[in-house]
Amino acid sequence: MYKLTYLLIALLLLACVDDELDLTPQACFTFVYEGELIWEQYVVFTNCSENANAYLWDFGDSTTSTEENPEHHYTEDGEYIVELTAFGKSVNDTFKDTVLVNWTQIDKPNIYIYPETTIDIFVELLFPLGGHIIRSEPEYGDGWSVSVNETGLINNSYNYLFYEAVQPDVWQYDKGWCVKQESLQVFFEANMKAYNFSDNEISDFTEYWIPLLDGYKYFCIYPQTNDIINKVIDLRLSKAPDNVGRLFYGIIGSNEFSEILEADIFAFSRDGFTVMEWGVFRK
Secondary structure, three states: OHHHHHHHHHHHHHHHHHHHHHOOOEOOEEEEEEOOOOOOEEEEEEEOOEOOOEEEEEOOOOOEEOOOOOEEEEOOOEEEEEEEEEEOOOOEEEEEEEEEEOEEEEEEEEEEEEOOOOEEEEEEEEOOOOOEEEEEEOOOOOOEEEEEOOOOOEOOOEOOEEEEEEEEOOOOOOEEEEEEHHHHHHHHHHHHHHOOOOHHHHHHHHHHHHHHOOOOOEEEEEEEEHHHHHHHOEEEEOOOOOEEEEEEEEEEEEOOOOOOEEOOOOOOOOOOOEEEEEEEEEO
16 A cells, blocks of 8 residues: 555656646747838747747847847947847846848849740749838739740840849858949959850840949959849749759949959859749949
8 A cells, every 4th residue: 555655656757747747938039121121120039849838039139028029129230149048937048149130132044934834823022030021023912923025035024024122131142242333344244154044134234233333443253143032032932943043143332453252153044934034233
């Protein structure tokens, strides 16, 4: 009888210990960037902590919050270390991540669509880190529902889908090229050709952008391709292409030459149903 009683007590104590272990908090959060205007630096935090009953946020700009899922407005661009402390019964846990507060505007991305036969297709742009379209042609609405023939003509009217958007500045500025202003035409023609853009696509780019790139002796040019762009602006089509080539140039004017680690170039494949896109952001 006594042995049975001690066994039951021992089991209850073990259950309590297990219960305490289960209640050990684990701090966790994710975030996206939001803002109706390019200069509004809002960050929306989603709390994914476990076994916690109270929270303390330190946003890295001398402000705090005890909300579970706060939205924070940063007043200045910068790099902020955000810390979340999740409190349990008697212990707590912390989690940190870096928030880069800055926006860029992507100017005049053109999306070229080349199906193998005429198709009706729905094209959508998503912003996983936050952001939104500010202008488009044809009108974007909730997405483009268009008919495209094998030459790439859209709705019998457009050679490409055009949009401009704002989104977080999380682009790469480590690799690229520094080019004299008077050499930009030759540079872009050769560079885009190396990425496997067509003559018409290159002509669209240079005719629009070369006249706008002036006022500086040099331009530092930083390429962004599929892996980087997809994390910021996700391009989705209702019929999956065989190949997609996306290239954004980050362009910074300067009156002095800068040594930049040269970027590698990998030509986009254009076999089968192909989608190509180019765009620019300037700083």
